[in-house]
Amino acid sequence: MQQELKKILEIQELDMNMLQLLNRKRERKKELDKIEGIKTDLQKRMSNKQNDITEQKTLIRHIESEVKEVVEKIKKYEDQQSQVKKVDEFNALSHEISRAERERVNKEQQLSKLYDILAADEEALQNLSETLDSTAESSQTLEEEIKTAISEINQEGQKVKKTRDTLTQEADPETFAIYERLLNNKRDRVIVPIENRCCSGCHITLTPQHENLVRKGDRLTFCEHCSRVHFWPESEVLEGTAVSPKPRRRRRANKTS
Numbered sequence: 001m002q003q004e005l006k007k008i009l010e011i012q013e014l015d016m017n018m019l020q021l022l023n024r025k026r027e028r029k030k031e032l033d034k035i036e037g038i039k040t041d042l043q044k045r046m047s048n049k050q051n052d053i054t055e056q057k058t059l060i061r062h063i064e065s066e067v068k069e070v071v072e073k074i075k076k077y078e079d080q081q082s083q084v085k086k087v088d089e090f091n092a093l094s095h096e097i098s099r100a101e102r103e104r105v106n107k108e109q110q111l112s113k114l115y116d117i118l119a120a121d122e123e124a125l126q127n128l129s130e131t132l133d134s135t136a137e138s139s140q141t142l143e144e145e146i147k148t149a150i151s152e153i154n155q156e157g158q159k160v161k162k163t164r165d166t167l168t169q170e171a172d173p174e175t176f177a178i179y180e181r182l183l184n185n186k187r188d189r190v191i192v193p194i195e196n197r198c199c200s201g202c203h204i205t206l207t208p209q210h211e212n213l214v215r216k217g218d219r220l221t222f223c224e225h226c227s228r229v230h231f232w233p234e235s236e237v238l239e240g241t242a243v244s245p246k247p248r249r250r251r252r253a254n255k256t257s
């Protein structure tokens with residue numbers, strides 16, 4: 001059984017490497033998303049500002065034409081006034097004229113405020129546009145760097161996968177199926193050594209009987225607490241592999257060689 005685990009342990013190391021690569025890739029993608037988010041936010045604010053400006057311009061045009069109408073109305077009253085003979089008619093028109101004048105002044109004040117708001121909004125839009133440009137420019141190098149890093153991670157991942165594919169061809173199918181199921185569950189090492197009579201996956205102490213079973217290595221032994229598969233790290237079969245290469249084992253290996 002230890003012999004069968006040996007191949008799976010090699011696969012496991014590759015899978016841990018793969019999980020690390022995936023984590024790194026996820027982190028780098030998050031960075032890209034963040035940059036993209038800043039730019040999208042600026043674009044959204046620009047678009048909102050542009051809408052405000054369009055609305056203000058429409059309103060301004062509307063009020064400007066109202067002012068024009070009032071001015072024409074005043075002119076009409078003045079023309080009428082020059083032709084009337086009666087004092088009360090003249091006074092009535094004077095009253096209308098001063099009312100229209102007040103209306104004109106009100107509208108012009110309203111316009112003046114709108115011109116100020118429009119100018120401020122146009123300036124704000126210009127600032128947003130400049131900020132977006134400089135953000136895009138300054139983040140370009142970083143974005144390229146991240147994209148290159150992601151592509152390198154992908155390449156490394158391809159290599160790992162290729163090696164893994166070869167190893168899985170050689171692995172015991174039954175043991176491998178168990179391993180994969182556990183791995184998908186835990187996304188962590190699932191074939192783990194017993195260390196100081198503890199499961200090195202969940203760190204819970206194991207019984208001597210359990211340890212003996214693992215030592216014998218006749219069949220797969222699962223941790224009762226975390227379901228990981230145990231192996232005996234000092235097993236002769238596993239010597240020289242990447243799994244917990246302790247100096248103690250190395251020394252022993254040297255002695256026997």
Ligand SMILES: [Zn+2]
Pocket residue numbers: 199200201202203204223224225226227228
């Ligand atoms: Zn455990």
